[in-house]
Amino acid sequence: MSDETAIAQLLYRYARAVDTKDWQLYRSVFTDDAHIDYSSAGAAVGGRDEVADWLAAGFGTIPWSMHYITNIESDVTGDTASVRAMFYNPMQLPGMAEQSACGGYYHHELVRTADGWRSRSLREDNVWFVNAPGRG
Template identity: 55%
Template structure:
């Protein structure tokens, strides 16, 4: 083992984690719930309660809720930025900023929200997967729900 192998593994892990978060965004914006499921472990817990009318639950409960509720929005476009991955062997704690322009029916102009995705990740045979996601929605511009 050379001195460079741990550094290389860390870079590979960080790149795979960023790709996982991109897959998450693509799945949500495309309403591709099969792809969404690939981001998570089967027993994942997902908490969107910081979002207006959000909920928390299992992966199956969350997919059912998202597939029902996101169909009401003509457009969402999630961006993930400033990914901070604290990797410890086969686990990682990830905090990443999100920015999401979205169109809400009946609202005159585009709304925007942002905050943090807080993931607990595990390395699986299929790569990094989230076993817990807690969304922290920090701000919401043009929020019709207040």
């Protein structure tokens, strides 16, 4: 399998983990010491387990979400890769009658491990949000 295909599969596994609320699968996308930054969406920043626990506690209230990850650009250098990918995420937020959606970019720093590619750093760049809670 090419590096680009394996990297795309990792990002798709990330999307499936979040949308199915499978936090063990979510953890498997990252290295043990990974740093995750969702601050552009007003969400958690921290280590893999800290962020996974935060998502497990709060994301469970979201009835559904469906992440689409596209336009994956990978710059592979040996056993590391810098990745930029677009995301589009329609979702149903609790207490809201209309669907919400957001989009932007994921910036990953990946490392090749014995188990394949893993993210050691994820920074979300949330560019837009439609029908956000608390924003008339």
